[in-house]
Amino acid sequence: MTDFLEMRNLTMRFGGLMAVDGLSFKVAHGSIHGLIGPNGAGKTTTFNMISGFYTPTSGQILLRGEDISGLAMHEVARRGVVRTFQHSTLFAELTVLENALVGTHMPFRPNIFAAIIGWDREDRRGAEARAREALEFFGLEDLLDERAGDLSHGHQRALGLAVAYASHPDVMLLDEPFTGMNPEETRQMMELMRRLKADGITILLVEHDMQAIMGLCDTITCMSFGKFLAEGGPAEIRHHPAVIEAYLGGARHVA
Amino acid sequence: MMELLAQTGLNAVYAASYISLVAVGLVLIFGVMGVINFAHGELFMAGAYAVVALYADMHLPFFVAVPIGMVFVGVLGLVMERGLFRPLKGNPLGGLVASIGFLMILQSLAVMGFGVRMEHIPPVTQEVWRISDKVGLPVARIYVIVAAVVLLSALWYFLKRTRFGWALRASAQDPEAAALQGISITQTARIAMFIGAALAGVAGALTAPLVSVNPHMGHSVIVTAFIVIIVGGVGSLEGAIIASVVYAFVHTFVTTFSDGVLADIVGLMLMLVVLIVKPTGLFGSADRA
Amino acid sequence: MLKPMMFLLGAAALIALPHGLSFSQQEILVFMVINILLVMSYRLLTLTGEWSLGHVVIMGVGAYASALMTKNLGVPVPLGMILGGVAAALLAVLLSFPLFRMKGFYFLIGSFAAGEIIRLIWKRFREPFGGVRGISGIDPMPDFSIGFYSFDFFEPVSYYYFAGAIVAFCLWVLWRIEKSPVGLTFHAVHWQDKLAQASGVNLRAYRTLAFAIASGFAGIAGALQAHYVGTVNPNSFDIEVMVFVLTWAIVGGTTTFYGPILGCVLLTVINEIVLRGMGFEQARPLFYGAIMILSILFLPNGLESIVQKFIPRKSAAKSDRKAEA
Numbered sequence: 001m002t003d004f005l006e007m008r009n010l011t012m013r014f015g016g017l018m019a020v021d022g023l024s025f026k027v028a029h030g031s032i033h034g035l036i037g038p039n040g041a042g043k044t045t046t047f048n049m050i051s052g053f054y055t056p057t058s059g060q061i062l063l064r065g066e067d068i069s070g071l072a073m074h075e076v077a078r079r080g081v082v083r084t085f086q087h088s089t090l091f092a093e094l095t096v097l098e099n100a101l102v103g104t105h106m107p108f109r110p111n112i113f114a115a116i117i118g119w120d121r122e123d124r125r126g127a128e129a130r131a132r133e134a135l136e137f138f139g140l141e142d143l144l145d146e147r148a149g150d151l152s153h154g155h156q157r158a159l160g161l162a163v164a165y166a167s168h169p170d171v172m173l174l175d176e177p178f179t180g181m182n183p184e185e186t187r188q189m190m191e192l193m194r195r196l197k198a199d200g201i202t203i204l205l206v207e208h209d210m211q212a213i214m215g216l217c218d219t220i221t222c223m224s225f226g227k228f229l230a231e232g233g234p235a236e237i238r239h240h241p242a243v244i245e246a247y248l249g250g251a252r253h254v255a
Numbered sequence: 256m257m258e259l260l261a262q263t264g265l266n267a268v269y270a271a272s273y274i275s276l277v278a279v280g281l282v283l284i285f286g287v288m289g290v291i292n293f294a295h296g297e298l299f300m301a302g303a304y305a306v307v308a309l310y311a312d313m314h315l316p317f318f319v320a321v322p323i324g325m326v327f328v329g330v331l332g333l334v335m336e337r338g339l340f341r342p343l344k345g346n347p348l349g350g351l352v353a354s355i356g357f358l359m360i361l362q363s364l365a366v367m368g369f370g371v372r373m374e375h376i377p378p379v380t381q382e383v384w385r386i387s388d389k390v391g392l393p394v395a396r397i398y399v400i401v402a403a404v405v406l407l408s409a410l411w412y413f414l415k416r417t418r419f420g421w422a423l424r425a426s427a428q429d430p431e432a433a434a435l436q437g438i439s440i441t442q443t444a445r446i447a448m449f450i451g452a453a454l455a456g457v458a459g460a461l462t463a464p465l466v467s468v469n470p471h472m473g474h475s476v477i478v479t480a481f482i483v484i485i486v487g488g489v490g491s492l493e494g495a496i497i498a499s500v501v502y503a504f505v506h507t508f509v510t511t512f513s514d515g516v517l518a519d520i521v522g523l524m525l526m527l528v529v530l531i532v533k534p535t536g537l538f539g540s541a542d543r544a
Numbered sequence: 545m546l547k548p549m550m551f552l553l554g555a556a557a558l559i560a561l562p563h564g565l566s567f568s569q570q571e572i573l574v575f576m577v578i579n580i581l582l583v584m585s586y587r588l589l590t591l592t593g594e595w596s597l598g599h600v601v602i603m604g605v606g607a608y609a610s611a612l613m614t615k616n617l618g619v620p621v622p623l624g625m626i627l628g629g630v631a632a633a634l635l636a637v638l639l640s641f642p643l644f645r646m647k648g649f650y651f652l653i654g655s656f657a658a659g660e661i662i663r664l665i666w667k668r669f670r671e672p673f674g675g676v677r678g679i680s681g682i683d684p685m686p687d688f689s690i691g692f693y694s695f696d697f698f699e700p701v702s703y704y705y706f707a708g709a710i711v712a713f714c715l716w717v718l719w720r721i722e723k724s725p726v727g728l729t730f731h732a733v734h735w736q737d738k739l740a741q742a743s744g745v746n747l748r749a750y751r752t753l754a755f756a757i758a759s760g761f762a763g764i765a766g767a768l769q770a771h772y773v774g775t776v777n778p779n780s781f782d783i784e785v786m787v788f789v790l791t792w793a794i795v796g797g798t799t800t801f802y803g804p805i806l807g808c809v810l811l812t813v814i815n816e817i818v819l820r821g822m823g824f825e826q827a828r829p830l831f832y833g834a835i836m837i838l839s840i841l842f843l844p845n846g847l848e849s850i851v852q853k854f855i856p857r858k859s860a861a862k863s864d865r866k867a868e869a
Contacts, residue, residue: 074742082742091732091739098731101725102729102739116720163739167743352836352840356835359829360830363828516664523661527658
């Protein structure tokens with residue numbers, strides 16, 4: 001496996017607060033990589049820097065060797081790194097299919113003049129096929145015309161992933177994808193992620209649900225107070241003394 | 256030259272006085288209710304017409320007409336609160352449209368009651384306070400300055416020293432937290448609306464003998480007030496006062512040394528630059544919009 | 545079969561319409577057609593979630609540009625109208641640099657300031673804008689004949705047909721844009737700008753695109769008006785006109801394509817024909833203001849919400865797919 005996505009000395013300062021402090025780690029191509037840490041460890045901030053939501057105070061994010069730190073979110077997305085959001089951030093007023101169609105924005109870039117004259121039939125058909133494919137992948141094919149805001153919580157989560165998946169990403173950044181899910185939904189979601197991996201997509205996820213993280217990830221990076229703490233496979237991390245200490249009294253969570 | 260500068264400075268102080276009365280009222284309403292009162296200029300106009308009716312037509316003493324006009328416009332504010340802004344809570348665009356509707360009603364009533372022509376009111380006093388031969392200020396303008404200082408000081412005392420004022424500031428900062436503290440949002444909204452409207456009304460009433468009163472006079476007033484509250488930072492009363500002074504000086508000086516339209520352009524440019532560089536205003540910190 | 549029939553019937557009604565009206569009502573009709581284009585271009589801007597207070601001034605930019613080009617440079621009127629739209633669109637691109645640093649309330653106020661500055665520039669500079677009195681003696685649209693019908697532009701009916709055809713074409717373009725992936729992206733930018741951006745949408749580019757298209761059509765509307773009236777001046781594009789546009793959009797509703805048209809037609813008829821007909825000359829703004837307040841209080845989702853009650857909601861994608869099939 002090659003160095004695909006690499007964080008080098010990432011630092012983010014908000015006023016006097018060091019949210020992330022000199023964080024470095026690498027994500028291997030085709031792996032599922034977990035980013036964990038106690039509350040306030042700076043996971044979400046790291047995430048926001050990688051996706052282009054924040055510009056790092058210093059440090060670099062290298063994608064296939066290219067520095068992408070400080071690029072706007074859509075520029076990062078266009079390089080194949082697509083994120084999802086915490087909670088159910090969707091186009092609630094649009095239908096399920098329309099949501100997925102927005103996801104196909106990158107592979108099928110709209111052209112206004114072609115659209116007016118009607119010379120974009122091919123593209124529209126292609127976009128719709130891709131959107132349907134993505135929805136099918138996440139088991140949403142029967143809900144095409146539902147308003148996204150009317151979907152159940154689990155379906156909204158799946159749709160969030162489908163929108164990201166529709167864009168043919170290389171890397172998917174998943175922000176707490178298991179929050180608020182019951183064990184059955186979590187199990188299904190884990191299965192979907194394994195299928196994404198089998199599809200060749202690299203996944204970096206931030207998560208609290210240790211059960212899911214341990215069962216899913218190839219590599220786990222643990223951070224604490226904005227700093228790198230430990231890295232390794234699930235078994236390694238589970239028994240890592242520094243990790244156990246960081247989750248103070250939280251040995252049972254890590255178990 | 257020195258004399259012209261001094262005279263222009265005095266004129267600017269006068270302009271700053273009535274502008275700050277209007278702008279502070281607008282900020283107060285926006286702070287507590289979260290709506291932009293587009294009819295604020297027409298509240299100013301209503302205050303001016305109150306003086307036309309009571310002082311010029313019914314020959315009441317000027318200093319009786321002004322407080323009556325002030326209370327009358329305050330009551331108009333209460334009508335707006337009850338009739339428009341309370342039912343449209345949580346719909347800022349709706350509140351804006353409703354206030355435009357109210358603006359048209361007030362304008363139309365003024366046209367029907369007094370005609371479109373400009374009203375010239377007999378002067379309250381012809382006296383001029385002179386500093387030198389060439390520099391001086393009509394006493395009628397001094398009334399406006401004094402009233403602004405007194406009223407804004409009273410408002411400041413009210414906001415900082417009384418329980419009502421505390422409630423008002425709390426609900427301007429965080430309505431939900433204020434409600435949890437047992438502050439009645441409806442009550443504070445009513446007070447803010449009354450005070451805000453009354454301040455615009457008294458500014459209109461006091462300046463009525465000094466300007467030409469007409470049904471469309473509110474337009475330039477609201478534009479000025481917008482510039483001032485943006486430059487001062489939306490939601491900041493102190494900012495509104497400081498910005499009033501800044502704007503009045505810039506505008507008066509450009510008007511005197513060049514022309515009025517250019518002064519308007521400069522004022523708007525000032526606002527646009529502030530919006531681009533620091534949208535929260537030069538003196539504002541909290542961002543409520 | 546039903547749909548083309550309805551369409552033909554509607555077109556026939558629109559063609560017959562002015563013949564049942566008085567001369568002054570025909571003139572109102574011409575303005576209404578132009579205003580429909582104005583409010584519909586405004587709606588395109590609101591699709592991305594921004595409400596501007598400078599749209600009428602942008603319309604004025606088209607009017608001034610077309611008037612000046614035809615008058616001073618000898619540009620033919622039809623070309624001048626198109627160039628008026630282009631000028632308005634270009635200015636919008638320019639304005640987007642300062643204005644799109646703002647959002648929501650600040651954009652509203654910022655667009656107002658920018659508009660007022662443009663208007664004051666017209667007022668201040670007599671060369672070439674004619675100052676307060678503006679430009680008069682603007683070339684009218686030259687008469688022409690299309691075989692079965694001769695356009696005589698001293699007749700409001702002729703101008704109604706001419707403007708109506710242009711407006712219909714512009715509305716068709718606006719409709720095509722909205723129902724295209726570009727339109728979907730506008731909606732996406734409105735409802736969840738962050739998620740849209742994460743899907744690779746360049747927010748600035750799409751906001752600017754919507755602003756430029758909306759302004760271009762507003763500019764064409766302005767040019768149509770300028771060559772009909774024959775004069776332009778700064779006051780014909782002031783905030784009071786903007787207020788009318790705003791109320792047409794809000795009273796009609798902006799979530800559907802027909803909402804603003806509904807608002808524009810109904811309020812124009814009430815204001816210009818009903819209230820005028822009842823003899824309320826001075827009290828017209830009073831009634832108009834009252835209607836605005838009542839409709840915002842009791843119909844917060846616009847007139848379109850009444851229509852929607854009777855027509856089951858169809859999603860944009862659904863109707864599109866039917867059209868494709």
